[in-house]
Amino acid sequence: MxxxxxxxxxxxxxxxxxxxxxxxxxxxxxxxxxxxxxxxxxxxxxxxxxxxxxxxxxxxxxxxxxxxxxxxxxxxxxxxxxxxxxxxxxxxxxxxxxxxxxxxxxxxxxxxxxxxxTSAVAVPAYAGIPVTHRDCCSSVHIITGHTKKSPGARTDYRALVRLGGTLVFLMGVAALEELCAGLLGGGIDPATPAAILERGTTARQRRISGTVETLPQKAREAEVGTPAVIVVGEVCALAERFSWAEKRPLGGRRVIVTRPRKLASRMTAKLRALGAEVLELPSIVTEPVAPNPALDEALARIGEYGWLVFTSPTGVRVFLEHLRETRFDLRRLGGVRLAAIGPSTAGALEERGL
Known part of the structure; x- marks a missing residue:
């Protein structure tokens, strides 16, 4: 099948x-x-x-x-x-x-x-560049920076310049000088704002701004790498006013969360809400001990204990799963006081009515 x-x-x-x-x-x-x-x-x-x-x-x-x-x-x-x-x-x-x-x-x-x-819209947006704006641009054109080697795939720069609007080039870092030279040859105003946006929407995103005439040199000086998006048009001039991503509290920060995958989501969500790029890299895996004769022996003498102490939400989960699997009567815990280290552990107990 x-x-x-x-x-x-x-x-x-x-x-x-x-x-x-x-x-x-x-x-x-x-x-x-x-x-x-x-x-x-x-x-x-x-x-x-x-x-x-x-x-x-x-x-x-x-x-x-x-x-x-x-x-x-x-x-x-x-x-x-x-x-x-x-x-x-x-x-x-x-x-x-x-x-x-x-x-x-x-x-x-x-x-x-x-x-x-698509990165053609999202990357400029994260850099503060709206690809269209009612005051200066009513169209956007997306062009690949490299094509198959065939005569029919050549970019008609004169036609692009006549179209006006915002020009967005994808996969064009290696051809940046050729692209700008083509636009200049096609009759575009050399002072037209332009920008190259490196690693957009990540913590390492970077915007190099200039004009069609100056952008290639600025990109060389900044040693711009891939992936990057090239934007040409009046909307590029709005970037300074509209930039927002790097202004977030953790904008430009990359954070690795090493908590177990099931416990990482809440922390990850908080960090991302503050603007961080978060990579989940769990470095801890908790597995229950099975069989667990030491725990079985302690449960058999549970009436001799005054306190039952939990150190983590995982401990709560594993303990109660063990009780269910062994058909332990929860009423036998009635004489034991419960202690929890940390509010998350206490919350895990409260969710289960303890």
Whole structure:
């Protein structure tokens, strides 16, 4: 029986920009095939037991060719697995999603597409640049910074300049000088505001502002790397007034949470609400001791104890699960006083009526 492939857009990096449907599919997938542009926060949402396949591509380095990625998706589906193909941004916006569906369609493998938040809009927004604004720009045009080597794929810069509006170039860091030279040759005003936005929506996001004429040199001096989005248009001048991401209390901070995965979500949510980029890296796994003769012996003599002390919410959970499994009568705890270290441990007891 054939499985199914879900082509899921992961957004630009911030886990908060992953769609609800994308998150739900990550929780139920047998295997996740993911790109290099998928953010660490999003990868942290994949359950630890789910099999992962890294097919990431970097500038000048494609260890897994696109044809092989297509075959991986087909093979996993034909083996009956539920496959999430996780792609940065939106899978159909210069994401080669259409190419990955062609082989699946040819073999009759069922698939669904879950659109994602594109970096063409989200990254400028996080940098304080609205891609459209009623006062100065009523259209936006998204262009790939590199295309297949064919004459028909060449960018018509004169046409872009005539269109006006905001120009957003994706995957164009290596071609920045060529892009700006093309726009200047196409007749754009050299003083037109422009910006290059590096690692947008992450703690390391950076905005380098200038004009079409000065941006290449400024980018060289700043040693801008990938991934980055290039924006050209009057809206770039609004960035200083509208910037917000770095002004959050923990904006620009990257935090690693090492708590067990089940206990990390509340802390993670608080940190993200304050603007931090949070990576969950559980370094503790608590497993119950089974069998546990020492605990069984203590419970047999529970009437001799004056206090029962809990040191963590996990201790509460494991203790009560043990009582249920051994059919221990909770009324036998009536003469023992309970103590809890910390409000979370006390809350875990109160949730269970103790």
């Amino acid at each position: 054939s499985g199914k492939v879900y082509l899921v857009g992961a957004g630009p990096s911030d886990a908060g920009l992953l769609t609800l449907k994308g998150y739900e599919l990550l929780q139920t997938a047998d295997v996740v095939v993911y790109d290099a542009l998928v953010g660490g926060e999003v990868l942290g949402l994949i359950p630890p037991e789910t099999r992962r396949v890294d097919v990431g591509k970097h500038a000048g380095s494609h260890p897994v060719p696109q044809e092989e990625i297509n075959r991986i998706l087909l093979r996993e589906a034909l083996e009956g697995h539920t496959v999430v193909r996780l792609k940065g941004g939106d899978p159909f916006l210069f994401g080669r999603g259409g190419e990955e569906l062609e082989l699946l369609a040819e073999w009759g493998v069922p698939f669904e597409v879950v659109p994602g938040v």
